[in-house]
């Protein structure tokens with residue numbers, strides 16, 4: 146277990162502080178019961194940072210993020226900051242700068258269906274019961290960043306919009322290695338998705354993933370799939386997948402598709418990882434997939450599970466505390482199985498509860514599981 150457990154907390158805006166408070170309670174619980182202590186620093190990001198400092202991420206907070214072993218983020222944004230005079234003063238700009246400066250190139254989005262929420266999905270229970278897949282999306286390259294880009298006026302009076310899909314060997318290899326490493330700790334299977342049939346960048350992707358697999362990961366089962374077929378297969382038979390690795394654009398779409406099979410935004414965690422240092426440690430940011438939900442902010446209504454499950458990912462991927470991650474995930478699962486529901490996942494016959502009561506119930510369950 147690494148001795149240093151420096152965690153930067155960035156609650157952000159809207160429901161961010163409310164859901165992050167529940168993570169704090171779990172950290173305090175771990176300190177008390179498990180004698181696992183985190184060195185937690187808290188900072189501002191997004192609208193909260195704009196209000197306090199005139200910028201969505203100060204250099205000092207960025208320095209804290211770079212010095213931390215992991216960053217836990219709530220959410221940013223809200224109507225108050227929706228129309229900034231300066232584009233760089235959007236709350237999201239703070240998050241984007243954080244991702245860029247930390248070099249977070251691999252976005253991990255699990256799609257897990259808890260038995261208790263099997264009916265929340267729009268898919269048939271037999272298709273998604275027990276689903277547990279991980280999508281690894283390349284986050285810093287590809288068509289969202291490639292040059293040339295822009296909108297230009299043509300001599301004939303038309304306009305032309307251009308974006309460029311571009312990947313290099315090293316960009317492909319580093320994200321594929323994250324996928325292979327993850328697969329080794331799961332069911333040892335990777336599906337790599339691209340469009341090698343119609344895109345040269347996809348062909349290179351396929352060649353480089355194959356080469357890396359032969360060189361370093363031949364113990365892992367590798368299959369290639371065209372991304373459009375992948376989108377269909379995800380709906381038809383999602384349980385055939387373990388880890389899926391894909392580029393930025395396809396990953397954006399496929400991870401949302403996979404996530405929504407689980408039914409609720411309030412349940413979806415994520416992690417973004419950077420390059421490994423000499424000790425194998427990576428810069429990392431953990432955050433729920435949902436936004437700041439201004440419509441319910443400050444009302445103790447938000448579902449804290451996505452953020453708690455993001456913290457479980459931090460325990461697993463940044464702190465090597467796999468057993469604690471499993472215990473926290475099990476506690477969430479058991480509380481849901483017991484019928485406790487925040488409004489977003491409410492179903493007939495279940496007990497509706499607040500953010501705080503959901504947190505109370507998860508802490509009680511943690512007590513039970515660790516006694």
Ligand code: NAD
Pocket residue numbers: 160219220221222223224240410411432434435436437438439440441446447448449451487489
């Ligand atoms: P949103 O995810 O904030 O909310 C969408 C809907 O889901 C809302 O009805 C909301 O009440 C509900 N919801 C979301 N999370 C929930 C939770 N934990 N518990 C219960 N209900 C939940 O998306 P939006 O409304 O499109 O955006 C609101 C603000 O959040 C915007 O300013 C947007 O830019 C920002 N945003 C931030 C992030 C981020 O910080 N990573 C991501 C998406 C959106």
